[in-house]
Amino acid sequence: MDTTDGRDIAGEPDITGQLIEHALGHLFSAALRTAARCRVPDLLAAGPRGAAELAEATGTDAGHLRRVLRYLATRGVFREDETGAFHLTPAADALRLDVEHSQHAAVLMLTDPTFLRTSAGLEETVRKAGPSFERIFGEPLFAHLAKDPELRELFDSGMTSLSARVDAVVARTYPFPGQGRVVDVGGGRGGLLLAVLRGHPGLAGVLFDQTPAVSSHVLAGDEAVRGRWSAESGDFFTEVPGGGDLYVLKHVLHDWPDEDCLRILRNCRAAMARDARVIVVESVLPEGNAPHPGKAMDLAMAAVVNGQERTREEFAALLAAAGLRLTRVLPTAAFPSVVEAVAA
Missing domain, CATH: 3.40.50.150 (Vaccinia Virus protein VP39)
Structure with a gap:
C-alpha cells in the first residue's frame, strides 16, 4: 500500500494512516510543548534558521529537534523550506513571549503533565460520569490549586494568556x-x-x-x-x-x-x-x-x-x-x- 498521498492503491482514503495519526495526537501536544519550552519561536523572530543553529541556541540535539519541528510544520506550526531552514507561521508567532496576546503560557498550561494525565483518564470520566482529575489527584481542581502555589501560578498565567x-x-x-x-x-x-x-x-x-x-x-x-x-x-x-x-x-x-x-x-x-x-x-x-x-x-x-x-x-x-x-x-x-x- 502506497500512502504517500493519503490514499491507497485503489484510490480510496488511507483510513489506517488517518487513524494512526489520530491515535498519536498526544505527540502533537508534546511537540508543541517542546518547541515552546525551548523558545524556538523567539529564536526565529529575526528570520529563518536551520535545525543545527537552533539546536546550538537551545542546547538540544539537532537531529531530534528537526524531527519535532518537521512534525509541527505538517500542522502549520512552523514552515520548513527547501534548504531545511524553519520559518515562523502565524501559529508559531503566537508562541513568542514578546508578542501581544502571546499564547506561550496557555500552551504550557494546557500541555502540563497534570492535565495530560487527566486527559488520559477520559475513559474513566465517560464510564463513571465524573472528572478523572478528582480520582487521580484525590480532590477537585480548585482545591488542588489552593494547595499547590506553583501549579496555581501556572494555571493563572495560562488562563491569562488564553484570555x-x-x-x-x-x-x-x-x-x-x-x-x-x-x-x-x-x-x-x-x-x-x-x-x-x-x-x-x-x-x-x-x-x-x-x-x-x-x-x-x-x-x-x-x-x-x-x-x-x-x-x-x-x-x-x-x-x-x-x-x-x-x-x-x-x-x-x-x-x-x-x-x-x-x-x-x-x-x-x-x-x-x-x-x-x-x-x-x-x-x-x-x-x-x-x-x-x-x-x-x-x-x-x-x-x-x-x-x-x-x-x-x-x-x-x-x-x-x-x-x-x-x-x-x-x-x-x-x-x-x-x-x-x-x-x-
Whole structure:
C-alpha cells in the first residue's frame, strides 16, 4: 500500500494512516510543548534558521529537534523550506513571549503533565460520569490549586494568556453601555474588565473572584482606569456584589455542571440592578458535525472539573431556570461568543 498521498492503491482514503495519526495526537501536544519550552519561536523572530543553529541556541540535539519541528510544520506550526531552514507561521508567532496576546503560557498550561494525565483518564470520566482529575489527584481542581502555589501560578498565567485576545475581542464586539457599573464575576486577574474600562471611560467596574486570583490582578497599574474599579474577594456560590448594571461571566459557567451554574446565575439575578443585563462569554457549540474549538474544550471540562460547553439551546434553558431570558448570541473574532440575557 502506497500512502504517500493519503490514499491507497485503489484510490480510496488511507483510513489506517488517518487513524494512526489520530491515535498519536498526544505527540502533537508534546511537540508543541517542546518547541515552546525551548523558545524556538523567539529564536526565529529575526528570520529563518536551520535545525543545527537552533539546536546550538537551545542546547538540544539537532537531529531530534528537526524531527519535532518537521512534525509541527505538517500542522502549520512552523514552515520548513527547501534548504531545511524553519520559518515562523502565524501559529508559531503566537508562541513568542514578546508578542501581544502571546499564547506561550496557555500552551504550557494546557500541555502540563497534570492535565495530560487527566486527559488520559477520559475513559474513566465517560464510564463513571465524573472528572478523572478528582480520582487521580484525590480532590477537585480548585482545591488542588489552593494547595499547590506553583501549579496555581501556572494555571493563572495560562488562563491569562488564553484570555488575552478574547478580552480584547469581547471588549470591541459587545456594545457595552456608556455609563454604569460592570461586575466581572469570577474575573480572575481582571484582563477583560481592564479591556472594557479602557475602551469605555464612562464605566466603573468591580472585579470579583477568589483571593488568589484577585490578589494578583492587573488593574492597579493602569492610569487609564484609575479610580474606576474595585477588587473584591468572595464566593460566587454564596453571593456576588450587588447593584451592577452588567454582570459578566467569562469562562466561568463551563467549569460547572448545570446545578452549580444555576447557583451562580441566581446570585447574579438577585444582585442585578433594575434593567441590568448578564453576559456570558463562552464557546457556543454548533450543532451537527461542524468542527469548533469548544468541542475539544468540552471534553477537557468533563475530565478536569465536571463542566461542559453548551449549545445556544442549552444556554437558553439554563438561563431560563435562573430567572433570565436569553436575548441574543453575538459571535466574535475569537472562539467564544457573547450570550446576553436580561431578567425574565
